Amino acid sequence: MSTLTAAPTQARVAQSSGRGLSRRRKDTIAALVFLSPQLVGLAAFMVGPLVFALVLAFSDWDGFGAATFAGFGNFADVLSNPRIQRSVLNTVWFTALQVPGLMISSFVFAVLMQKAGKMTSVYRLCFVAPVVTSSVAVAAIWLWLFNPDISPLSSALRSIGIQSPDWLQDPNFVIPAFAIVAIWQGLGYQLVMFMAGLQSIGSSFLEAAELDGCSGWQKLVHVTIPLLSPTILFLSITSIIGSFQIFDYIYVFMDSNAPEAARTIVYEIVQIAFREFNFGQASALAFLLLLSLLGITALQLAVQKRWVHYAE
Amino acid sequence: MSDSLFSRSVDRRAVLRTGMLGALGLAATPALAACGGGSASGGSGAGGxxxxxxxxxxxxxxxxxxxxxxxxxxxxxxxxxxxxxxxxxxxxxxxxxxxxxxxxxxxxxxxxxxxxxxxxxxxxxxxxxxxxxxxxxxxxxxxxxxxxxxxxxxxxxxxxxxxxxPSVLWFNKDVLSAAGVSQDPSQLFEAGRWTPDALEDLLGKVRASGKKGLILANWWFNWCWATTMFGGQLTDGSGKLVFADDPKAQQGLEWLLAQFKSGNITYAGSLPKGQSGDALFLAGQLALNNVGRWALPTLKDVKFGYDIAPVPSPSGKDIVPVPVxxxxxxxxxxxxxxxxxxxxxxxxxxxxxxxxxxxxxxxxxxxxxxxxxxxxxxxxxxxxxxxxxxxxxGYAIPRAFVGNSKTATELPLLVDKLFKDSSTTAASFSSAVTRLVESTK
Amino acid sequence: MSTSTTIRNSRRSASEDPKRRGLHPRRLAGRTILHVALAACAILMALPFLWMLLSSFKPLTEIFAQPPALFPLEWTTEGYEKAFAGADFVRGFWNSTYIAVTVTAVSLLTSSMAAYAFARIEFRGSKPLFMVFLATMMVPAQLTIIPLYIIMGWLGWVDTHAALIVPAALFNAFGVFLMRQYVKGIPKELEEAAELDGASRFRIFTTLILPLLRTPLTALGIFTFLGQWNNFFGPLIFLNSDANFTLPLLVNQFKGQYGADWTALMAATTLAAAPLLIMFGIAQRQIVEGIALSGSKS
Missing domain, CATH: 3.40.190.10 (Periplasmic binding protein-like II)
Known part of the structure; x- marks a missing residue:
């Protein structure tokens, strides 16, 4: 603050020099100045390519030569292709497993870790290790864990009499397998977010609740969860976006010939663009994905008033 | 203040976005027009x-x-x-x-x-x-x-x-002898007794010993040799797929499907090319691995004995055409x-x-x-x-499989489905593959 | 609106909380169970990383040994020797570090500037423009890679680090979104006072807003750094000469077209991942404090 008050005259001079302009125009100019670096980036590296892709969505283009206008043909092809329909189901199924699984488990661990005292940072480091483990190592380890012939997981299961499934080969288990890996790897990030949220609630609310005779469970339901609801909203928006774009795991586990049961929307986009050279269809599919995500996010924000509480 | 994020004025947002897109569309056009130029290589050295x-x-x-x-x-x-x-x-x-x-x-x-x-x-x-x-x-x-x-x-x-x-069979001598196989594939081949029956017999013994005999994927490199093993033809001279009408090719496919069914050969599905087979082979859990010479560097330090053998032939002593x-x-x-x-x-x-x-x-x-x-x-x-x-x-990949990029991506998917379906027969397999190739021409 | 100071205070009391209570026998038993359970889960989570780390010291045959063992029977640095012989890791480390640091530094500044404009300045089109920023988070990167490549060719940036640095430094929708939430959380009264004193917007931003954003900036910085450090697709497409390669490209070399060089691959992945974990270990307090505010508004 002292630095601010140190130079009032200077600032006043600056203010008076702009006397001719209305407050509104001055604000607009100021906003543009502050926004300019990001606006240049947005325009050159995002909107520009996006327009190009939008044009492609209405064209036939194989990556080379001239594109020809295709109307809504690509969209019709995408919507009627059974392989893509399957990939949509797979993606939704993956999201339905991964997002709640991830959020519930990270929330539970975050609550438990609040009580872990000095060991917290050690545990947290362990939970974050998967975040920084490279996808190559992740694939190597999980290919081994999912292989029913050599996996220690399946020998452990077998010793208690359970026949473990052939995760990556069985069409019913391959998406759950990806969800398990995604939860395992994403847990650290969400855990850190939840722990931060919990710490910001502080103990005063909980102590007050305790004085009111609330049990541990009641505290959780009536105090902790409502106070964490903004964090929950933030994480659910960002993790649904991330989960709908799931692609890397399938690619590192199965390369470019994953079976239909394992293919997701973005996997199909890459496949159609770079393996089948059909950029028009790939762009059309990508725009449909973009629109659905916008819809889902808008819906989440529309219903948030009913359950999200802000501590004001 | 999330209520402000997506709420009001859809039209204003749309207008703004279209305006920006339009302006940037103009900027993007010259970028496309200029794509003929700008190579990465600079020039030195007398000849460029x-x-x-x-x-x-x-x-x-x-x-x-x-x-x-x-x-x-x-x-x-x-x-x-x-x-x-x-x-x-x-x-x-x-x-x-x-x-x-x-x-x-x-x-x-x-x-x-x-x-x-x-x-x-x-x-x-x-x-x-x-x-x-x-x-x-x-x-x-x-x-x-x-x-x-x-x-x-x-x-x-x-x-x-x-x-x-080339598609050859690498084998682990230790796994074979532990399974009671007295003569390994290279010895059998040199003795003129390396037939599909001998391979089946060997795989059966390995299976009885509790280890895996052979793992094959949906990659053409791994399954096409079955069509040519008994002297059948996958394609004719012009590159057209003929294996559906070739009795010897059908015999080979039937043999392969029977091995899948009995468990002598495991279908590895769609794991990355050879990866699961490679890992098991290195771990000493797999008797035969159907890969190329690229496996050699990884085998430098293994403790077990290994060698290669060609795919067997009806005569027991010939080398049959296989994928390369x-x-x-x-x-x-x-x-x-x-x-x-x-x-x-x-x-x-x-x-x-x-x-x-x-x-x-x-x-x-x-x-x-x-x-x-x-x-x-x-x-x-x-x-x-x-x-x-x-x-x-040997033969490289048939043009019929890759003549169209859609076929090239669909074929492994189809083969995967067919191999996983226990009701697949040689005839149904061949006609499904042929149909795919014909339909996407 | 809770300010950062009250949060800091409440956190302090929270961390002191367990010490204030006596340890009943029942509570002690409960805590023991809690620690055993947490430790077990933590080990399970970290096991793959440990496996990677320990496997990088194993000879090839042991990596695939049956039954698998965590610790090497025979310790060897062969993988590291091969990794260093096969790729210039010192250079890759330098490339990755300076790209990630540059992007992080510039992007923190540009996204907090934009966030300030969105949170504090009223101007026409503010909301729709912010919507566009949000919407770009939902665009799959694969969709825009070819036009982006064409633009880079046009700018003459193919096979230069500028192709990686400039777009990431100048455009970070996640960063703008996150920082906007924080700026909105700063009480307006502080700025109003400064404005009455005649301070310009620029002055308010640099001397008042930025210092208050220190903690969230640390968190965003770490996420940005992490994303850049692990970025594979961009460098793969834009870089040609191996002198320009970043760590993920060097690591991926050992995967090969047909089969991986497993000992070198394990060593290389460890070399690329370890600095991040060490960095997190040191900075985790900062990170958690930084995120404490995130999501408190959305």
């Missing part, structure tokens, strides 16, 4: 500079760079090598679309037809027949380069195989330095070039005739000569 791109592991990359230096002296130009260390197709497509692709580059079997169709690569016939090239097409086994011709049967050769990898994996080097149709690029290609696949690239711990077999000493180098594996013999009789 020339570049090529390939996928490469560090060992290969090192070797290719030495090759670039040597070649630079020979053809009097600055030669650059670009290693592509990941998604090769995405990288090449971006470079081609941006007009910044190298003068020559590797083309995988699945992409060749598309590259020819889209006129991204040039016909090499004139160069090969012009008398200045260090190679002739006749120097290469005929069935190894058919896939580099246009799928519609028109004239031209658009790539030359850089090296190759290969990639080709092609000339960029917009090469900056066409002359030097052709010299690069010629020298790359010539005997000298292949010898330079592949000797001393290489992981492939030469694609040119008369370089047998590469595969037998160091006497590891003991019967390395069989690599050469299999290449001489």
């Amino acid at each position: 500079s020339v570049s090529w791109a390939a996928w490469a592991n560090p060992g290969e990359g090192e070797r290719y760079k030495q090759f670039a230096t040597e070649l630079g002296k020979k053809i009097n130009a600055k030669v650059n090598f670009q290693a592509v260390v990941g998604d090769y197709q995405a990288k090449m497509l971006s470079q081609l679309a941006g007009g910044a692709a190298p003068d020559a580059f590797y083309v995988g079997d699945a992409d060749m037809a598309k590259m020819i169709d889209a006129k991204q690569i040039s016909d090499l016939t004139e160069y090969l027949n012009g008398g200045k090239a260090p190679i002739k097409l006749e120097d290469f086994p005929e069935d190894l380069y058919q896939w580099c011709k246009p799928a519609d049967g028109s004239a031209g050769i658009f790539g030359i195989p850089v090296d190759c990898n 994996a290969t990639a080709a080097i092609a000339l960029n149709a917009k090469a900056k330095n066409r002359e030097k690029a052709l010299e690069l290609i010629g020298n790359y696949v010539s005997r000298d070039g292949q010898k330079f690239r592949l000797s001393g711990g290489g992981n492939a077999v030469p694609s040119i005739k008369g370089l047998d000493e590469i595969a037998t180098e160091g006497g590891v594996p003991v019967h390395g000569q069989w690599f050469n013999d299999v290449v001489a009789k």
Whole structure:
């Protein structure tokens, strides 16, 4: 603050020099100045390519030569292709497993870790290790864990009499397998977010609740969860976006010939663009994905008033 | 204040967005128009500079760079090598679309037809027949380069195989002897008794011992040999798929499906190429591994004894035609330095070039005739000569499988489905594959 | 609106909380169970990383040994020797570090500037423009890679680090979104006072807003750094010469087209991942404090 008050005259001079302009125009100019670096980036590296892709969505283009206008043909092809329909189901199924699984488990661990005292940072480091483990190592380890012939997981299961499934080969288990890996790897990030949220609630609310005779469970339901609801909203928006774009795991586990049961929307986009050279269809599919995500996010924000509480 | 994020004024937002998109669309247009220009290669060296791109592991990359230096002296130009260390197709497509692709580059079997169709690569016939090239097409086994011709049967050769990898059976001697197999496949072959029945018998014994006999994937390299093992034909001379109507090819497929059913052979589905088989083989859990010579470097330090054998034959002593994996080097149709690029290609696949690239711990077999000493180098594996013999009789991927990029991506999916479905018969398999190839023509 | 100071206070009391209570026998038993359970889960989570780390010291045959063992029977640095012989890791480390640091530094500044404009300045089109920023988070990167490549060719940036640095430094929708939430959380009264004193917007931003954003900036910085460090697709497409390669590209070399060089691959992945974990270990307090505010508004 002292630095601010140190130079009032200077600032006043600056203010008076702009006397001719209305407050509104001055604000607009100021906003543009502050926004300019990001606006240049947005325009050159995002909107520009996006327009190009939008044009492609209405064209036939194989990556080379001239594109020809295709109307809504690509969209019709995408919507009627059974392989893509399957990939949509797979993606939704993956999201339905991964997002709640991830959020519930990270929330539970975050609550438990609040009580872990000095060991917290050690545990947290362990939970974050998967975040920084490279996808190559992740694939190597999980290919081994999912292989029913050599996996220690399946020998452990077998010793208690359970026949473990052939995760990556069985069409019913391959998406759950990806969800398990995604939860395992994403847990650290969400855990850190939840722990931060919990710490910001502080103990005063909980102590007050305790004085009111609330049990541990009641505290959780009536105090902790409502106070964490903004964090929950933030994480659910960002993790649904991330989960709908799931692609890397399938690619590192199965390369470019994953079976239909394992293919997701973005996997199909890459496949159609770079393996089948059909950029028009790939762009059309990508725009449909973009629109659905916008819809889902808008819906989440529309219903948030009913359950999200802000501590004001 | 999330209520403000997506709430009001959809129309205003739409208007603003369209306006911005419009303005930027204008900015993007010249970018597209300019995509003919701007190659990455600079120019020094008296004859200008020339570049090529390939996928490469560090060992290969090192070797290719030495090759670039040597070649630079020979053809009097600055030669650059670009290693592509990941998604090769995405990288090449971006470079081609941006007009910044190298003068020559590797083309995988699945992409060749598309590259020819889209006129991204040039016909090499004139160069090969012009008398200045260090190679002739006749120097290469005929069935190894058919896939580099246009799928519609028109004239031209658009790539030359850089090296190759035949489909052979590597075996773990320790696993076999532990399973009570007294004679290993190489001994059986030399004794003239290496028949499909002998293989089945061996796989049965391994299965009884509690280990895996053989794991096969949906990759054509892994299953097509079954169609030619009994002397059947996968394709006819013109490249048309004929295995559905060939009784011997059907016999082979039936044999394969029976092995899947009995558990003698495990279907590995769609794990990355050979990965699960490789891991199990290295772990000493798998008796036979159906891969190419590329497995050699990984086997350097293993503690078990190993060797190779060809796919069995009805006579027990012949080498039958089997798949050979290969990639080709092609000339960029917009090469900056066409002359030097052709010299690069010629020298790359010539005997000298292949010898330079592949000797001393290489992981492939030469694609040119008369370089047998590469595969037998160091006497590891003991019967390395069989690599050469299999290449001489083998075939590269049928054009019917890759003549259309949609077929190329759909085929592995179809094969996966068929292999997982226990009601699949040789006839239903063949007709489904043939139907796919016909439908996407 | 809770300010950062009250949060800091309440956190302090929270961390002191367990010490204030006596340890009943029942509570002690409960805590023991809690620690055993958490430790077990933590080990399970970290096991793959440990496996990677320990496997990088194993000879090839042991990596695939059956039954698998965590610790090497025979310790060897062969993988590291091969990794260093096969790729210039020192250079890759330098490339990755300076790209990630540059992007992080510039992007923190540009996204907090934009966030300030969105949170504090009223101007026409503010909300729709912010919507566009949000919407771009939902665009799959694969969709725009070819036009982006064409633009880079046009700018002459193919095979230069500028192709990686400039777009990431100048455009970070996640960063703008996150920082906007924080700026909105700063009480307006502080600025109003400064404005009455005649301070310009620029002055308010640099001397008042930025210092208050220190903690969230640390968190965003770490996420941005992490994303850049692990970025594979961009460098793969834009870089040609191996002197320009970043760590993920060097690591991926050992995967090969047909089969991986497993000992070198394990060593290389460890070399690329370990610095991040060490960095997190040191900075985790900062990170958690930084995120404490995130999501408190959305």
